[in-house]
Amino acid sequence: MSSTTETFEDRHREHDAVPATPPPGLPADPAASSDAAADSQSQLSEEMERIQRGYEASGEREHGPRLDYAPYRSSVLRHPTKDPHHVDPELIELSSPAFGHRDVGDLESDLTIQSGGEPIGERIKVRGRILDSAGRPVRGQLVEVWQANAAGRYIHKRDQHPAPIDPNFTGVGRCLTGQDGSYEFTTIKPGPYPWKNHRNAWRPAHIHFSLFGTDFTQRLITQMYFPGDPLFSLDPIYRSIVDDQARRRLVAEYDHEVSEHEWLLGYRWDIVLGGSNRTWTEPEEDER
Numbered sequence: 001m002s003s004t005t006e007t008f009e010d011r012h013r014e015h016d017a018v019p020a021t022p023p024p025g026l027p028a029d030p031a032a033s034s035d036a037a038a039d040s041q042s043q044l045s046e047e048m049e050r051i052q053r054g055y056e057a058s059g060e061r062e063h064g065p066r067l068d069y070a071p072y073r074s075s076v077l078r079h080p081t082k083d084p085h086h087v088d089p090e091l092i093e094l095s096s097p098a099f100g101h102r103d104v105g106d107l108e109s110d111l112t113i114q115s116g117g118e119p120i121g122e123r124i125k126v127r128g129r130i131l132d133s134a135g136r137p138v139r140g141q142l143v144e145v146w147q148a149n150a151a152g153r154y155i156h157k158r159d160q161h162p163a164p165i166d167p168n169f170t171g172v173g174r175c176l177t178g179q180d181g182s183y184e185f186t187t188i189k190p191g192p193y194p195w196k197n198h199r200n201a202w203r204p205a206h207i208h209f210s211l212f213g214t215d216f217t218q219r220l221i222t223q224m225y226f227p228g229d230p231l232f233s234l235d236p237i238y239r240s241i242v243d244d245q246a247r248r249r250l251v252a253e254y255d256h257e258v259s260e261h262e263w264l265l266g267y268r269w270d271i272v273l274g275g276s277n278r279t280w281t282e283p284e285e286d287e288r
């Protein structure tokens with residue numbers, strides 16, 4: 001897979017899923033200090049409820065995540081406190097790698113056929129469209145995904161929690177959107193995994209999405225969740241979007257029309273890039 005995807009994965013692992021046990025020789029992640037990890041889920045839930053009540057009483061409407069959201073412990077010291085600094089995109093574009101349509105193979109959107117054997121888990125298809133604020137399709141868009149395997153384990157040196165690696169599943173894939181803005185991935189449903197935000201902290205199952213734009217300066221990153229996950233109300237990352245409608249836009253719908261007879265279950269998830277119904281995407285400075 002491209003170096004671009006490896007970079008996403010590295011960044012993701014740094015901020016999102018701090019492994020329960022650091023690999024030998026590596027110091028514990030400072031964001032996962034014993035103080036933070038000592039907090040209980042009930043402490044965290046109480047904090048999140050208090051913030052939620054404050055939001056609902058305010059009468060304001062927010063469409064994105066709160067960057068200053070204390071229950072997400074590892075973001076407390078690193079979240080941006082100033083407006084983004086704008087740089088001349090031409091300077092970046094001159095030295096950034098670019099991709100062409102010929103660089104993305106048709107089979108790269110099927111994460112179940114990348115190795116010699118069948119990966120373990122629930123085979124699924126995720127299908128959707130990338131749309132702008134006016135509902136127009138965004139064509140020829142590079143869409144990249146990365147995810148844990150069915151057991152909740154990433155293939156990454158910093159993920160050492162005791163769940164099995166699947167030798168037939170890398171968890172990365174990509175495709176280009178079609179003329180109607182559509183994308184489609186065949187994959188394995190990812191499992192939830194522990195992280196060291198607090199005691200017994202578990203991320204809801206999710207797939208990371210990256211939309212490239214035409215160059216690095218336009219790259220957008222977000223996460224897709226699965227309907228009915230019991231971990232939603234417990235997860236500080238999901239709940240850092242305090243508006244319920246806004247965070248529900250990150251949850252895919254089960255779609256029986258996408259499911260295939262005796263083969264897989266289907267989900268549908270559209271990404272809207274602007275307007276009041278836009279799908280939340282991570283600020284460039286705060287990828288997780």
Ligand SMILES: [Fe+2]
Binds near residue numbers: 017
């Ligand atoms: Fe993740």
